[in-house]
Amino acid sequence: MSERPTPQELAEAIEEFLAGEILPTLDDHRLRFRLLVALNAVGIVRRELTKLPPEDDGERRELAARIRAGDVAAGTLARVKADVEARLRIASPHYLQRYGDE
């Protein structure tokens, strides 16, 4: 199973926000039209994403269970940190730069 929210779930959240909270505030016809077009586009992205296979988190699940059981072998932190870094490169790529001189 993929990390939550999945890409589809994120796209869905954006659609709900735009349609539910932004659209009702727009009086300008051109902006309303373009927002509806944008919503269509996000909908395409969401449906496209459903075709992707879910990420296999078996390894992550096994590692988490081992640590919970107190089995923390040397090198565990490096492995965990590399995994978090990989996730951050998707979720928040600029964040890693904040640790420049530490």
Added chain:
Amino acid sequence: MIADMREALEAVLGSISEPVLLPGGASKEAWAVDAGGQRLLVRRAGGGVIHRHTLSLQDEFEVLRAAHEAGVMVPQPLLYIADLDGREAFVMERIAGETIGRRIVQRPELAAARTVLPRQLAEQLAAIHAIPQERVPFLRRADFERMMDELDDVGEPHPAIELGLWWLREHRPPPREPLVAHGDFRIGNVAVDEHGLVGVLDWEFAHLDDPARDLAFGLVRAWRFGRDDLRLGGIGEAGPYLERYNELTGFGVRPEELDYWELAGNVAWAIGCLTQAQRHLSGQERSVELAILGRLGAEVEYEICHLLEKRGVA
């Protein structure tokens, strides 16, 4: 909605200005209104959304009263209303002051305030920790294991959080007698003007806890608002804050305890990000802001790894 609120409030407060709904979460509403020349803030329950482990508005109002009586700098609590247009609410003074963390940390006109804030925060926390427990008998003790239960409820594998929990289990300092704790004491939950602190806000997480844990929560990196080099909420070093707190309480909290509970604060917030995202995913409260926390929690997990490295974990 505004007309209904105005009518309900006028039944209690008399003639009032037009109520303004302030931006915020759906679980609690905040209305700004003026009545009888007083600036008021009305906190009201949201539409059926109950957040686990937060106080009811009635209990939050009582905590605020207890804090006010104990001399803590808080908005004056004025009135609890069991039924305000169908939901519970309370009225308190609306204090003027900056509450947005990023502005408190970065605005040039608040530079002087930032120099006095660390000591002021310590003074407020010392006063909070001196609130008599019998005054707020409904407060519950924090339970360290709850963090694991919450993580298990989310059901996703997060090895970095597990590693943080493991280290915390292995290195627990001798527990201190639980005291009344604010539970969310950090930049972002205080009001500040150009002279310094004007109020401690957001009491919904109040509980009984090891005071060192409450003291360290404001060191968590997520609340430094762009000034990562200043460990105390982006406004100062931890040293003077700890020193002033110890001076006032005589508790002798050691820097290593702060380190321990800073890590614990990060672990708690990493789990908090996941549970917030769950509120969106479960349909309890649909919101992009909550949803994205599920992914931004990776930042907090990175900080957990960083802190573990500093403590010599390999």
